[in-house]
Amino acid sequence: MSAQLTEKIRKLKAERNAVILAHNYQTGDIQDLADFTGDSLELSRKASQTDADVIVFCGVRFMAETAAILAPEKIVLLPDKHAGCPLADMITAEQLRDLKRKHPAALVVCYVNSSAEVKAQSDYCCTSANAAEIVEGLPEDKEIIFVPDQHLGRFVGEKTGRNLILWPGYCVTHAAITQDDIKKAKTAFPDAVVMAHPECTEPVKEICDQILSTGQMLKFARQSEARRFIVATETGIIHSLKKQNPGKEFFAASERAVCPNMKRITMEKVLWSLEDMQYQIKVPEPVRTRAKTALDRMVAILPAK
Ligand code: 13P
Numbered sequence: 069m070s071a072q073l074t075e076k077i078r079k080l081k082a083e084r085n086a087v088i089l090a091h092n093y094q095t096g097d098i099q100d101l102a103d104f105t106g107d108s109l110e111l112s113r114k115a116s117q118t119d120a121d122v123i124v125f126c127g128v129r130f131m132a133e134t135a136a137i138l139a140p141e142k143i144v145l146l147p148d149k150h151a152g153c154p155l156a157d158m159i160t161a162e163q164l165r166d167l168k169r170k171h172p173a174a175l176v177v178c179y180v181n182s183s184a185e186v187k188a189q190s191d192y193c194c195t196s197a198n199a200a201e202i203v204e205g206l207p208e209d210k211e212i213i214f215v216p217d218q219h220l221g222r223f224v225g226e227k228t229g230r231n232l233i234l235w236p237g238y239c240v241t242h243a244a245i246t247q248d249d250i251k252k253a254k255t256a257f258p259d260a261v262v263m264a265h266p267e268c269t270e271p272v273k274e275i276c277d278q279i280l281s282t283g284q285m286l287k288f289a290r291q292s293e294a295r296r297f298i299v300a301t302e303t304g305i306i307h308s309l310k311k312q313n314p315g316k317e318f319f320a321a322s323e324r325a326v327c328p329n330m331k332r333i334t335m336e337k338v339l340w341s342l343e344d345m346q347y348q349i350k351v352p353e354p355v356r357t358r359a360k361t362a363l364d365r366m367v368a369i370l371p372a373k
Pocket of ligand 1: 280281
């Protein structure tokens with residue numbers, strides 16, 4: 069059944085001249101099906117460079133929206149129209165405008181986990197892989213507003229020594245991982261390296277060994293001499309970690325760290341999406357052009373590691 073489904077998708081994908089992009093949090097079957105699996109920055113770069121006519125985005129809405137902003141001539145499909153991001157919904161363009169009115173001289177950096185309207189109100193966009201590099205590149209005498217993730221914002225503030233104006237947004241999936249989970253995992257696997265995503269809360273990050281984006285986790289695990297790893301992020305990434313490192317062991321810091329929105333994408337929905345050319349993600353002009361300026365700056369800056 070699954071082989072048949074894969075075959076149908078491959079055939080239709082070729083007919084439509086489509087490319088399938090999948091985030092590291094997707095289920096294993098989707099990651100294996102995709103032409104490219106990666107973190108938010110890698111996927112944005114792929115979307116902006118592909119010569120396919122159609123991009124099937126296996127991820128959440130802001131990721132498909134980002135692809136539609138960067139590649140307006142392509143058809144961008146999100147296989148489940150309800151695959152959203154609660155973190156992205158935690159700030160509206162109106163709320164950001166209010167914050168900007170309070171700090172009229174500030175530059176605005178927004179995390180890619182945000183709506184197109186919020187990006188359009190921002191000077192720079194970033195992902196967790198290059199947030200510190202983006203902030204480091206800003207003039208030292210400038211105030212900086214960082215939205216919407218407070219935990220990534222605090223991490224970037226510490227790393228760069230900049231005093232950022234933060235917004236109290238957070239990822240509900242990463243918030244489910246507690247310091248207690250990490251302590252328990254460390255007791256069970258004392259020799260393991262703990263990798264945490266910057267969206268994790270401060271008590272989690274305080275006792276971890278590495279703070280990395282999902283793409284950086286994959287790179288770090290491949291290059292590390294360690295044999296065991298505790299992974300404090302959405303559990304979907306364990307699939308690629310295991311696949312790329314057959315001799316190493318990976319343990320989820322918490323089995324609760326499952327993003328229900330990422331998991332809305334299924335093989336069937338990918339097939340239906342290509343059959344019906346649904347759901348097309350479009351960003352109206354001029355929101356798109358304004359958001360593109362912030363996103364172009366994001367895709368231009370690579371992470372330091
Ligand atoms: P990455 O950019 O590290 O892949 O993270 C994406 C994300 O949405 C984290 O919740």
